[in-house]
Amino acid sequence: MVNFKEEIAKLIAAEVTDLELAEIQSMIEVPQDSKMGDYAFPCFKLAKVMRKAPPLIAKGIAEKIAENTMFEKVEQVNAYVNMFISREALVKDVVDAVMAEGAEYGKTNIGNGGNVVVDFSSPNIAKPFHIGHIRSTVIGNSISKLYRALGYNVIGVNHLGDYGTQFGKMIVAYRHWGNREDVINEPIKTLLAYYTKFHVEAETHPELEDEARETFARLEAGEPEEKELWQWFRDESLKEFNRVYDMLGITFESYAGESFYSDKMPAVIAEMREKNLLVPSEGAEIVELQQYGLTDAPVLKSDGSSIYITRDIAAAKYRMDTYNFVKDIYVVASQQNLHFQQLKKIVELMGYDWCKDIIHVPFGLVSLEEGTMSTRHGRVVFLEDVLTRAVEQTKEIIREKGVNTENIDETAKIVGIGAVVFNELSNNRIKDYVFSWNKVLDFNGETGPYVQYTYARCASVLRNAGEEAVKAAQAGIKAQYITSESAFALAKLIYRLPQVVIEAAEKYEPSIVTRHLVDIAQGFNRFYHDEHILVDNEEEKAAKLALVLAAKTAIRNGLALLGMEAPERM
Numbered sequence: 001m002v003n004f005k006e007e008i009a010k011l012i013a014a015e016v017t018d019l020e021l022a023e024i025q026s027m028i029e030v031p032q033d034s035k036m037g038d039y040a041f042p043c044f045k046l047a048k049v050m051r052k053a054p055p056l057i058a059k060g061i062a063e064k065i066a067e068n069t070m071f072e073k074v075e076q077v078n079a080y081v082n083m084f085i086s087r088e089a090l091v092k093d094v095v096d097a098v099m100a101e102g103a104e105y106g107k108t109n110i111g112n113g114g115n116v117v118v119d120f121s122s123p124n125i126a127k128p129f130h131i132g133h134i135r136s137t138v139i140g141n142s143i144s145k146l147y148r149a150l151g152y153n154v155i156g157v158n159h160l161g162d163y164g165t166q167f168g169k170m171i172v173a174y175r176h177w178g179n180r181e182d183v184i185n186e187p188i189k190t191l192l193a194y195y196t197k198f199h200v201e202a203e204t205h206p207e208l209e210d211e212a213r214e215t216f217a218r219l220e221a222g223e224p225e226e227k228e229l230w231q232w233f234r235d236e237s238l239k240e241f242n243r244v245y246d247m248l249g250i251t252f253e254s255y256a257g258e259s260f261y262s263d264k265m266p267a268v269i270a271e272m273r274e275k276n277l278l279v280p281s282e283g284a285e286i287v288e289l290q291q292y293g294l295t296d297a298p299v300l301k302s303d304g305s306s307i308y309i310t311r312d313i314a315a316a317k318y319r320m321d322t323y324n325f326v327k328d329i330y331v332v333a334s335q336q337n338l339h340f341q342q343l344k345k346i347v348e349l350m351g352y353d354w355c356k357d358i359i360h361v362p363f364g365l366v367s368l369e370e371g372t373m374s375t376r377h378g379r380v381v382f383l384e385d386v387l388t389r390a391v392e393q394t395k396e397i398i399r400e401k402g403v404n405t406e407n408i409d410e411t412a413k414i415v416g417i418g419a420v421v422f423n424e425l426s427n428n429r430i431k432d433y434v435f436s437w438n439k440v441l442d443f444n445g446e447t448g449p450y451v452q453y454t455y456a457r458c459a460s461v462l463r464n465a466g467e468e469a470v471k472a473a474q475a476g477i478k479a480q481y482i483t484s485e486s487a488f489a490l491a492k493l494i495y496r497l498p499q500v501v502i503e504a505a506e507k508y509e510p511s512i513v514t515r516h517l518v519d520i521a522q523g524f525n526r527f528y529h530d531e532h533i534l535v536d537n538e539e540e541k542a543a544k545l546a547l548v549l550a551a552k553t554a555i556r557n558g559l560a561l562l563g564m565e566a567p568e569r570m
């Protein structure tokens with residue numbers, strides 16, 4: 001595709017002195033109001049070097065570049081050069097590119113195969129996989145896909161919380177009061193109950209604490225009996241987690257969780273000791289970080305056992321050694337801001353310059369609208385229940401609407417789960433937000449169902465046109481038929497998709513993609529409303545169908561970057 005910004009920058013560069021091409025390109029704006037052009041160039045900065053008033057400079061540039069065939073017209077308004085791209089040129093360029101690239105449209109190769117680790121979801125074993133986990137899971141999945149679309153090799157890591165003294169307690173509880181059947185039937189609920197019972201019992205029987213400590217020590221030492229139980233707890237928990245990952249269509253390249261680093265910790269501790277980073281403190285050992293404006297980080301407990309951060313130091317180092325990453329991204333709640341600042345600092349103090357490539361991508365809290373969610377598991381709202389309920393409610397909505405109920409189960413799954421995912425990704429990630437069913441499942445709002453519905457509408461237009469007509473559209477078009485206001489506006493939105501993907505990845509912000517998809521959907525619906533598509537004139541019909549197909553492809557590719565599917569019928 002023609003990079004219009006770059007081409008414009010070249011034209012302007014020929015007319016001005018003292019400004020680099022890259023700088024000129026970065027100064028080119030896309031006006032909010034398309035009446036001000038498709039691109040605009042402000043001339044304020046040039047006044048000093050060119051010793052002329054900005055409007056005069058703008059006038060000069062406008063006159064010089066206006067002849068270029070790329071433009072429909074070029075105007076000077078005050079200090080701005082407003083440029084209107086030739087509609088035919090742009091529309092043809094976009095449609096051709098989408099036809100040629102298909103599912104690849106929107107992707108670039110900025111990453112050049114470099115390795116990017118994305119640490120996401122990472123729930124704790126034997127703890128509920130609840131609505132709060134949706135954020136890391138869904139945002140992390142989308143960030144993985146965005147980086148893949150930029151040509152990076154992404155390693156999605158589920159850094160499971162599968163290690164720590166609580167497993168000693170769980171094993172002890174299981175041995176005293178446990179039951180195999182219960183664990184198999186409802187692993188997480190059961191294991192959680194054991195953990196709770198342990199704490200209740202330990203209040204009157206403090207010797208249980210010693211037993212748990214010894215049990216954990218045996219686990220760390222790799223004693224077969226303890227190891228087997230731990231492994232079993234882990235497997236059963238994962239089965240439950242995997243049900244949710246299956247529903248969301250999420251996979252990981254690695255499940256190396258905290259336990260994976262248990263045998264890699266001694267070397268890391270030794271290295272920190274050798275580099276004089278460990279300071280004794282009340283029997284424990286810490287890394288002093290106060291002089292860097294952080295709180296000190298304990299890395300070894302008084303009994304010599306490791307801590308969450310110790311395992312993260314080992315993990316970062318392991319990932320560098322194994323993947324030689326260009327980025328190591330952690331999609332974790334902002335409550336852990338301090339933890340990741342400490343991690344980064346410690347890696348820096350260990351002398352590794354790749355500490356700069358450790359990137360914490362934080363997000364805010366999700367809370368629930370009062371009374372909107374069944375809480376059949378007690379106070380905790382399981383993610384699985386939210387997804388199941390979304391599918392059920394979508395089924396009801398589809399039935400009520402009386403529309404296509406042929407593959408209702410499949411459609412309800414794509415739309416219901418997609419609705420929850422899209423809602424999650426619509427929110428600027430750093431903001432806290434309130435989960436509201438009405439908003440999630442609104443087919444007319446700026447939601448997943450709305451975008452998917454628009455996609456299905458594109459599909460339906462193409463079906464009605466028939467295969468022959470679609471083939472003709474794919475064979476090449478006369479662009480003059482799709483230069484109306486709404487056709488051109490839609491084409492411009494499709495044109496911007498690759499740029500939007502880059503921006504979303506660089507900012508670790510999938511909401512930039514959801515926003516753009518809503519724009520494309522609205523753009524398509526305006527076009528659909530304004531124009532008669534299946535006209536008699538074959539050339540005109542082909543051109544319009546090509547634009548429909550381009551919109552459909554762009555929506556599908558965009559949804560895929562969010563981890564969503566697109567239904568052909570809805």
Ligand code: ARG
Nearest residue numbers: 119122123124159161312332
């Ligand atoms: N298991 C942790 C939790 O639930 C999140 C782990 C995030 N990843 C990491 N490498 N620390 O809070």
